[in-house]
Amino acid sequence: MPSVMDRVVAVTSRVLQVDPGEIKPQHAFATDLGAESVQSVELVAMFEEEFGIEMDEDEALSVETVGDAAEYIAKVCRQQGVAC
């Protein structure tokens, strides 16, 4: 089963239309990967769909990097009892 990081990279690649090989954990969605405002919201929505979780809007949108997103999503999965 792919890791949380792999799935975050896959979603990010799909939404931002960036080659998955070019996405690194330290990359910031906005400044490194070029996510615009609406794309940031789309990313959160797609993460929720991918993992079957509900995230706090303000918390989720304040996450800046790919690595932090994987970490935050894993935490939410644990809190909501969702296997990931």
Added chain:
Amino acid sequence: MSNTLKCYPLVDTTEPNLLEETFDYSMPPLIRFDGPVVEYVDGRPVEFDPQTLKTRDIFITDTTFRDGQQARPPYTVDQMVRIYDLLGQLGGPNGVIRQTEFFLYTHNDRETLDRCRELGHRYPECTGWIRAVPGDFRLVKEAGLAESGMLTSCSDYHIFEKLKFKSRKQCMDSYCEVVDAAFEAGVRPRCHLEDITRADLPGFVFPFVERLMRMSEQVPEEKSVKVRMCDTMGFGLSFPGVELPRSIPKLIYSLNKEVGVPSSRLEWHGHNDFHKVHINGATAWLYGCDALNSTLFGYGERTGNPPLEGAVFEYIALKGDLCGIRTEVISELADYMRSIGLPIPDNYPFVGRAFNVTRAGIHAGGLRQDERIYNIFDTTTLLNRPPRVMLTDKTGSDGVALWVNEFFGLKGDERISKIKCHKVARWVMDQYEKEGRMTAISDEELEVKVRELMPEYYLKYKGNGDAG
């Protein structure tokens, strides 16, 4: 200059100070004074106490059917009766909108007056407007009106160039003859001093008004002459320190305190040729004139008159109380006026379609968190107009979420997050980025898209929509 500098240390706090003594969201922001207003008259300081505005019987008069009608095709009788009815509802039982004036010359004029009076409103009182011709007071009396305006133009532009009087004395005698005719007819004359802000005040206006005051001594107070100061060309100025005849403070002080016209018999009538019409009217209130003449939505000759609805909010802000005014009727009046062909610009304060609509995404974000951030007051309660967003490429996800929540009527914890609105936000962005759209997105388009892209929410809050 350095010895005037003060030190202002930061007052740190974790609780916001929202200045709610002034910005009570349930009211228009209050106009609060912290001292007297000073104007220099003949080189000496004169203090005006603005606190008296709270207790003085200031009021609004209306000339929508006279000056207002000079700026558009005539209203029908039915239209005028409807407008009069709404003015009565708006002004409330305390007569904040105290009077309105009617032409009296045609059958339609008189029918309108009769039908308005049949409505039984105590306010606005109906008054007339006639030429300065002695015989015309017969019309006023036959109409059963207690008061009528009459034109008494007072600048030399009018006295000599328009009316072709040989001298100022001949002009004054002619006007006074008409005032006498009013007294004889038992009608209260309201002298409209046209072009007063371009007149020789000490040379003609003050002597004329002094004579009117003396003439008034022969009649009961309720029949005594009223004086309407007509800033016909919009030349009046509100600032302290301006010289006469353009200074509104000095003009009102002179008529009130030197010539002896009581505040209750002074009225200001402005025009908007220099974008000063509303503040000039409010200034007249401040310096001792009780009546502010206005028209609905400012419609009047050329650039218009003080907007009545602006005067209403100014009144509430000065009084700190609604005083029986039903502000929501302003929106009803605007809808009605639009329905009969009166154009109101979208950005027009209080009633324009976009007066409390934001397009900027960052403003929409603010509105989503707390509508007070970008709404002037509780427009939902006071005007039946909730703050709204209009969606463009600048509005962003916050704006889309705000629109969606308003559309579904959701508040507080019920509100849908912008994450759940992302498909609609994407559609909006694609309209501009991919489709090359150049116009704002209409409510109708958005409703279709919300139904398509957020079907579960649409079903929950709007039903299946089959019933239309």
